[in-house]
Amino acid sequence: DAGVTQSPTHLIKTRGQHVTLRCSPISGHKSVSWYQQVLGQGPQFIFQYYEKEERGRGNFPDRFSARQFPNYSSELNVNALLLGDSALYLCASSSWDGNTEAFFGQGTRLTVV
Amino acid sequence: GIQVEQSPPDLILQEGANSTLRCNFSDSVNNLQWFHQNPWGQLINLFYIPSGTKQNGRLSATTVATERYSLLYISSSQTTDSGVYFCAVEGDAGNMLTFGGGTRLMVKP
Numbered sequence: 001d002a003g004v005t006q007s008p009t010h011l012i013k014t015r016g017q018h019v020t021l022r023c024s025p026i027s028g029h030k031s032v033s034w035y036q037q038v039l040g041q042g043p044q045f046i047f048q049y050y051e052k053e054e055r056g057r058g059n060f061p062d063r064f065s066a067r068q069f070p071n072y073s074s075e076l077n078v079n080a081l082l083l084g085d086s087a088l089y090l091c092a093s094s095s096w097d098g099n100t101e102a103f104f105g106q107g108t109r110l111t112v113v
Numbered sequence: 114g115i116q117v118e119q120s121p122p123d124l125i126l127q128e129g130a131n132s133t134l135r136c137n138f139s140d141s142v143n144n145l146q147w148f149h150q151n152p153w154g155q156l157i158n159l160f161y162i163p164s165g166t167k168q169n170g171r172l173s174a175t176t177v178a179t180e181r182y183s184l185l186y187i188s189s190s191q192t193t194d195s196g197v198y199f200c201a202v203e204g205d206a207g208n209m210l211t212f213g214g215g216t217r218l219m220v221k222p
Binding site: 033035037041042043044045048050055056058088090092099100101102103104106107109 | 143144146148153154155156158161199201203206207208209210211212213214215
């Protein structure tokens with residue numbers, strides 16, 4: 001079975017641009033969460049979606065948005081990119097049917113120049 | 114929100130040595146997971162252990178939920194064990210993992 005897949009794996013953007021990151025959860029998992037990991041720190045929670053509804057949001061500005069599609073895949077969008085948005089963006093999926101164990105994708109490494 | 118502290122922050126071992134990594138958390142949790150992050154950034158699931166003890170090969174983990182800590186034991190360490198180990202907890206809100214700062218492990222041959 002395929003694990004959590006994210007695309008692209010690497011991305012370079014210019015300040016002020018917009019970026020879209022994509023995530024496909026493990027088959028059968030209905031919950032997708034997004035995390036940002038800057039160098040030297042642990043991942044920080046951005047969003048959680050379950051059954052296409054936002055169920056949680058971390059302390060991130062409105063430039064960050066996300067959505068979940070009927071097939072449970074998800075997109076993370078970041079507008080007006082800043083240098084400080086450079087990070088590894090991780091997607092996690094879980095079944096959320098009484099078991100909340102999270103499984104992570106390989107991440108998208110975003111560099112803003 | 115819930116606070117998670119990991120110790121030690123850095124650890125250097127000789128191959129074959131044993132080690133214990135600790136995770137303290139500030140409130141009751143629904144979920145606790147241990148991860149190993151490899152050099153490419155992938156978070157590898159080690160244990161899903163909100164309470165009790167589990168073992169998987171050379172690794173084992175114990176969570177004492179009433180005392181708000183978890184321990185990860187690595188025995189007979191190998192160079193491939195090098196990397197960053199993260200503890201992450203899910204509080205009663207149930208919709209996010211809060212990560213500790215990690216323990217950076219280097220195993221020397």
